[in-house]
Amino acid sequence: xxxxxxxxxxxxxxxxxxxxxxxxxxxxxxxxxxxxxxxxxxxxxxxxxxxxxxxxxxxxxxxxxxxxxxxxxxxxxxxxxxxxxxxxxxxxxxxxxxxxxxxxxxxxxxxxxxxxxxxxxxxxxxxxxxxxxxxxxxxxxxxxxxxxxxxxxxxxxxxxxxxxxxxxxx
Numbered sequence: 001x002x003x004x005x006x007x008x009x010x011x012x013x014x015x016x017x018x019x020x021x022x023x024x025x026x027x028x029x030x031x032x033x034x035x036x037x038x039x040x041x042x043x044x045x046x047x048x049x050x051x052x053x054x055x056x057x058x059x060x061x062x063x064x065x066x067x068x069x070x071x072x073x074x075x076x077x078x079x080x081x082x083x084x085x086x087x088x089x090x091x092x093x094x095x096x097x098x099x100x101x102x103x104x105x106x107x108x109x110x111x112x113x114x115x116x117x118x119x120x121x122x123x124x125x126x127x128x129x130x131x132x133x134x135x136x137x138x139x140x141x142x143x144x145x146x147x148x149x150x151x152x153x154x155x156x157x158x159x160x161x162x163x164x165x166x167x168x169x170x
Contacts, residue, residue: 003081003082004081004082005079005080005081005082006079006080006081006082006099007077007078007079008032008034008054008077008078008099009034009075009076009077009078009107010032010033010034010035010051010054010075010076010078011032011033011073011074011075011076012030012031012032012033012070012071012072012073012074012076013030013031013032013033013053013072014030014031014072015030015070015071015072016028016029016030016058016063016066016067016070017029017030017137018063018067019133019134019137020133021059021128021131021133021134022131022132022133023128023131025059025060025128025131026059026060026063026064026067027057027058027059027063027128027131027133027134027137028057028058028059028062028063028064028066028067029055029056029057029058029134029137029138030055030056030066030070031053031054031055031056032053032054032056032076032078033051033052033053034051034052034053034054035048035050035051036048036049036050036051036052037049037050052097053097054078054097054098054099055096055097055098055099055138056078056080056098056099056101056104057098057099057100057101057128057129057134057138058100058101058104059100059128061118062101062102062103062104065104065118066101066104069106070104074106075106075107075109075110075111076104076105076106076107077103077104077105077106077107078099078101078103078104079101079102079103079104080099080100080101080102080103081099081100081102082097082098082099083097083098083099083100083129084096084097084098085098096138098129098138100128100129
């Protein structure tokens with residue numbers, strides 16, 4: 001059976017949290033909000049219709065780089081394996097979409113990035129998504145998430161657009 005590979009484009013809802021697996025590998029967890037909507041030609045504007053939230057886990061070198069590079073509101077592209085995880089909390093139950101990321105990067109539609117190549121050793125081990133420390137650090141009740149991303153996520157986009165030199169559009 002093959003894994004379900006997905007790519008999502010959205011913004012971080014908070015700075016990544018991190019910890020260590022039982023094998024002492026570093027992991028980072030964060031949530032990505034993906035806005036839904038459409039362009040209304042009559043009104044000449046984009047209409048927001050809601051958002052989906054994905055929990056993302058990264059491990060080892062990718063986790064370290066995510067912790068050091070990503071902030072709340074960062075526009076990202078995440079590619080990885082999708083896992084649907086059933087959860088129960090008191091009298092509630094549900095399912096959460098979790099992504100074990102293979103790649104995470106900035107979405108350059110919204111800004112520029114400086115890349116720094118860092119060499120770190122890669123260690124192979126057990127499936128880190130099943131590690132109890134990772135499971136415990138991942139929110140199990142997605143109802144605590146807002147149905148809309150925080151209002152100030154687009155402020156950085158507006159500031160960046162003002163800094164783009166006019167020569168780029170020529």
